[in-house]
Ligand SMILES: Cc1cc2nc3c(=O)[nH]c(=O)nc-3n(C[C@H](O)[C@H](O)[C@H](O)COP(=O)(O)OP(=O)(O)OC[C@H]3O[C@@H](n4cnc5c(N)ncnc54)[C@H](O)[C@@H]3O)c2cc1C
């Protein structure tokens with residue numbers, strides 16, 4: 001079976017890869033592309049550990065075919081820090097211990113970043129609903145939500 | 161291991177041609193939030209996947225000259241939610257579409273996929289039926305239109321002919337004093353499958369209901385249009401007796417299953433309760449429109 005040749009942009013870098021027609025974007029990210037930050041928790045859209053953005057939209061990469069990435073823009077957790085400088089959300093998650101095993105964290109951070117881009121001042125309820133597709137079996141969510149709201153407040157302050 | 165092929169045509173004619181030529185071995189891919197889950201579970205093994213998201217007509221939203229809307233079948237819930245006008249005109253349809261899954265699922269899930277997946281619990285379907293939406297489908301023999309309620313044939317089956325693709329939904333223009341709403345009952349607050357879903361669309365003139373349509377989900381093999389419930393409301397001032405009669409019509413229409421989410425008795429009872437609550441919200445919105 002001939003593999004498909006796909007040209008796309010990942011974290012701002014033009015990228016090419018070969019894939020099977022039925023292969024998921026998550027498989028290609030973690031396999032041939034070596035970007036293992038996105039995690040596979042369920043493979044069925046339920047857990048959000050594989051969250052990326054596709055043309056700026058949050059999606060579960062386990063439910064995107066790699067072939068769909070042709071001419072699209074993908075962002076993954078690997079593109080979140082700028083060199084050694086962590087994104088404020090990443091920094092805050094460390095400071096406030098908003099993670100334990102860390103499997104859910106890349107997906108939570110991707111989703112939280114998009115939330116704050118769209119809504120710099122979310123209420124707790126808005127943040128909880130926005131992140132409802134990111135399951136965490138460790139933290140009980142409270143520290144995650146606090147860290148997101150604290151980061152939002154800090155980023156608003158910094159933008160003034 | 162696979163000999164699946166993937167195509168992402170730019171025109172509908174190409175898509176229909178490839179889909180029809182594959183004779184049932186092909187699947188349409190919209191957001192993939194049902195299809196890719198089913199493929200992964202081994203429940204579906206298509207020989208060809210036809211991705212329709214590069215076809216402009218499938219992914220656009222248009223307000224028609226008469227004040228109606230045309231929504232491409234593959235428009236995602238997130239995109240529909242960002243439309244500046246749609247949610248003002250059809251808040252019930254929008255809240256139903258936006259209930260589908262998480263933020264990430266909303267980035268992909270489409271009303272066309274929700275309808276064609278033909279789950280009795282699909283959240284957008286009762287609201288679309290209540291809205292009197294009509295779908296345009298295109299196949300090897302050309303285009304035709306059908307009401308949304310005529311699309312599902314049973315769990316996982318539709319009345320689309322072989323090779324036919326759902327192209328768009330058309331929602332009619334709104335008279336003054338019209339309002340719609342959708343509510344579902346789930347055991348959790350997010351991310352669950354409806355035990356019952358209820359869509360109501362009604363028009364009020366000087367406090368009297370002049371038109372009403374009710375769609376009910378998850379209480380029968382397909383989503384239902386409950387004509388008797390609408391009739392019970394029309395001509396009334398939405399007084400308690402009229403609403404109770406409509407609730408009774410909803411309960412009478414139920415042919416649900418018993419499962420872990422709810423028993424037959426529970427689902428039937430909830431259908432009436434949801435009808436009352438949904439009418440309340442739709443009437444409130446109609447009063448303000
Ligand atoms: C985590 C999660 C949560 C979910 N929660 C909900 C929920 O709360 N409520 C709910 O109703 N659903 C829910 N779903 C199911 C699913 O997201 C919806 O049914 C969604 O609307 C499907 O749309 P899609 O565009 O992803 O469809 P796809 O998966 O692309 O397609 C679904 C089916 O329809 C066919 N199809 C799609 N478009 C067309 C077309 N234009 N013409 C002909 N055939 C077509 C496909 O071949 C496939 O068989 C959930 C799914 C996940 C993964």
Ligand code: FES
Nearest residue numbers: 041042043048062
């Ligand atoms: S691995 Fe994609 S949602 Fe769980």
Ligand code: FES
Nearest residue numbers: 100104136137138
């Ligand atoms: S920190 Fe372990 S799953 Fe969230």
